[in-house]
Amino acid sequence: MINEVAKPVVVIGSGASGVHFALTLLEKGHRVRMLDVGRSRRTPILPDVGLRDLKNTVEDPAAFFLGDHFQDVVFRNDDAGYNMRWPWSNHSRFTAAPDSSHSLHGFGQHLKHVFEPLIGYSMQSRGFAPVMSFAQGGLGEAWAAGAFPFNDTELEKFPFSYADIEPFYDLVAQRIGISGADDDLAELMPVHRHLQSPLELNEHAEFLLKRYEQRRDAIQNRLGCRLGRSRAATLSRNYAGRQACDNLGRCTLGCPRESIYSPRHTLEECRQSDRFEYVPGWCVSHFCANENQQVVSVVAESIESGEERTFPVGKLVLAAGTLATGRIMLESLRRHSGAVHKLTGLMDTRMLLIPFFTPRMLCKPCTSDHYQYHHLSVAIPLSDTGDVAHGQITTMTGTAVHAAAQSLGFDLKTSLFLLKHMQSALGVLMISLGDERRDENYLTLEPLAGQPRLQMVAQYQSADDERNRIHHAIRQATRLLRTLGCVVPPGKTHIRPVGTGIHYAGTLPMSEKPNPLTVSPDCRSHDFSNLFVVDGSTFPCLPGKGLTLSLMANATRAAHEMNCDSI
Amino acid sequence: MGALQLDEQSSRFDELLVRIARVSPWLTRMTDSYATVCSGRKLRSKLVLLLGILENCPAHLNDMNREPRHSRGVFLLLAGSMLVVYFANLLVALLLFLPLRLLCWLRGGQQVNS
Numbered sequence: 001m002i003n004e005v006a007k008p009v010v011v012i013g014s015g016a017s018g019v020h021f022a023l024t025l026l027e028k029g030h031r032v033r034m035l036d037v038g039r040s041r042r043t044p045i046l047p048d049v050g051l052r053d054l055k056n057t058v059e060d061p062a063a064f065f066l067g068d069h070f071q072d073v074v075f076r077n078d079d080a081g082y083n084m085r086w087p088w089s090n091h092s093r094f095t096a097a098p099d100s101s102h103s104l105h106g107f108g109q110h111l112k113h114v115f116e117p118l119i120g121y122s123m124q125s126r127g128f129a130p131v132m133s134f135a136q137g138g139l140g141e142a143w144a145a146g147a148f149p150f151n152d153t154e155l156e157k158f159p160f161s162y163a164d165i166e167p168f169y170d171l172v173a174q175r176i177g178i179s180g181a182d183d184d185l186a187e188l189m190p191v192h193r194h195l196q197s198p199l200e201l202n203e204h205a206e207f208l209l210k211r212y213e214q215r216r217d218a219i220q221n222r223l224g225c226r227l228g229r230s231r232a233a234t235l236s237r238n239y240a241g242r243q244a245c246d247n248l249g250r251c252t253l254g255c256p257r258e259s260i261y262s263p264r265h266t267l268e269e270c271r272q273s274d275r276f277e278y279v280p281g282w283c284v285s286h287f288c289a290n291e292n293q294q295v296v297s298v299v300a301e302s303i304e305s306g307e308e309r310t311f312p313v314g315k316l317v318l319a320a321g322t323l324a325t326g327r328i329m330l331e332s333l334r335r336h337s338g339a340v341h342k343l344t345g346l347m348d349t350r351m352l353l354i355p356f357f358t359p360r361m362l363c364k365p366c367t368s369d370h371y372q373y374h375h376l377s378v379a380i381p382l383s384d385t386g387d388v389a390h391g392q393i394t395t396m397t398g399t400a401v402h403a404a405a406q407s408l409g410f411d412l413k414t415s416l417f418l419l420k421h422m423q424s425a426l427g428v429l430m431i432s433l434g435d436e437r438r439d440e441n442y443l444t445l446e447p448l449a450g451q452p453r454l455q456m457v458a459q460y461q462s463a464d465d466e467r468n469r470i471h472h473a474i475r476q477a478t479r480l481l482r483t484l485g486c487v488v489p490p491g492k493t494h495i496r497p498v499g500t501g502i503h504y505a506g507t508l509p510m511s512e513k514p515n516p517l518t519v520s521p522d523c524r525s526h527d528f529s530n531l532f533v534v535d536g537s538t539f540p541c542l543p544g545k546g547l548t549l550s551l552m553a554n555a556t557r558a559a560h561e562m563n564c565d566s567i
Numbered sequence: 568m569g570a571l572q573l574d575e576q577s578s579r580f581d582e583l584l585v586r587i588a589r590v591s592p593w594l595t596r597m598t599d600s601y602a603t604v605c606s607g608r609k610l611r612s613k614l615v616l617l618l619g620i621l622e623n624c625p626a627h628l629n630d631m632n633r634e635p636r637h638s639r640g641v642f643l644l645l646a647g648s649m650l651v652v653y654f655a656n657l658l659v660a661l662l663l664f665l666p667l668r669l670l671c672w673l674r675g676g677q678q679v680n681s
Contacts, residue, residue, distance in 0.1 A: 055628060056625055061624065062619075064623070065619075070616060073615060074615075362642060363635040363639045365634055365635065366635075400619070400622065402615050405618060410600075411600040411603060412599055413596055420634075420636070421635040421637065421646070
């Protein structure tokens, strides 16, 4: 037995899972060391100025919004995904991986630190558009703050029920601050404790909600759909040293008021503890284990000097996100046993973007001084067996004119005229379709010509029934929008490539049986006795909704259940 | 995707479209209409870049003001007429530029930079 007493719990990664796991252990009185690449964000300038007034206030607005070399200008790009122009379009394009040079997310330089690649850390993908982050807080630095608990139907394949995880949803909600309401969506999104009142709606969202209330019976009975207020990890009142959202409209540039939760906030909380050691600037490549299948150390490379260093481990917790955790696991297994493994079951939510406009909202004044992420959520049943797609409605008050004008499809003069009168009426319904673990989707290591190291490869192939699910979801969503009095222009629905959902999961799933490359229900590896995996890798299925809140709750649960007597 | 990358991929015909667009605002609109449905990536990217700069330029903020100027009825009438002008422009542009494009292609000028 190694002496675990002198060695800390080492957590890899400061994303949503890692920080909540660490904080829970610290609250239990244990010592935690966190290794992280940890790129930090720039301090937002003029934190009291709204989006509209920034253009008159900053010295060079074009450079501020478009980048020094105009690199953040959004060019319409039909290759990044697939426009549903024709119903008989080729199914194979569903799986086309986009050119990695295309900007898929459009956050620009303000959140550059979130998506900036790490030199030497590359991966190949087939049918999959991977997104990784090396920032403090991980991808949670640029999330849209959707905080949706899984219900019992969605947890069916998990080794616990909603009742088991509910206390941890409560605890996480108390830590991060979630706004929302107990409304018609409660069946899809159970109502946990510590919900703040919902965020203020803008005029368009208010109109849609009112229209839903007027036509509730028709929508529920004929379509089976539900609509309600979105749940967001965005404060509607001041809380825990953070300010309530005051509608500056700068959400996509990184909230300067810290109203939108980031795992960075919990990391700061962890750093207040003298039992916590944060070690940024290190990228973990693998762990080393002894012949008793116990992890003894992790090996990391300095991102500054490339120097390699070994860190001793009492218990190791992988929380670097499904892709990075998979890479560490694969590399460690290869060094430990000499064999290259496949981590099967890679999943991601498929995203569908359905633009629409609401004629009743035409020619109304449009201001960007509003919360820019989702105001409303919808539940769209896809089958009688409980398969539900989750959608979020965003009204497009803060969208850049040059980006929106292109998408109308006319010459720019006509588009500008239309946009000026239509922007208050424009919206997008963004639907997430869930995924299941399948053997044909996996992470592995493969040799790359001319490279000394093996490279990680992500392979993804859509399910046979995906085409039908997509068409059904689009049909149902279009019916819902029409019932709400909206117009869905034909040929504008956009099916995003797999990978752009950025809800990766499933490669080291929780399992009651001690199968290789799985973890126990309390997230302990079945392969190494002191190894824990607490990120999305452990999810045995992926419901069609954002998973970040569930990542935090599950990591908190795993930390709560971890036996630390030997630490 | 940067504007410079688009430049590198432009064809001789795209260059020609840009030159024609420079002649007058009317021709700019016509070439832009053509670029919405046919080739013309370079012209479109230049116009989009210009629009992006103008919308972030304090001197032009009023031009880009999102306050609608018309009532819904007037807007629908004007929008209808603008769409008619767009489709008419597009038709003329297709009649003019498709043969021109064919000519450029026959002369073997697919890639300027190749």
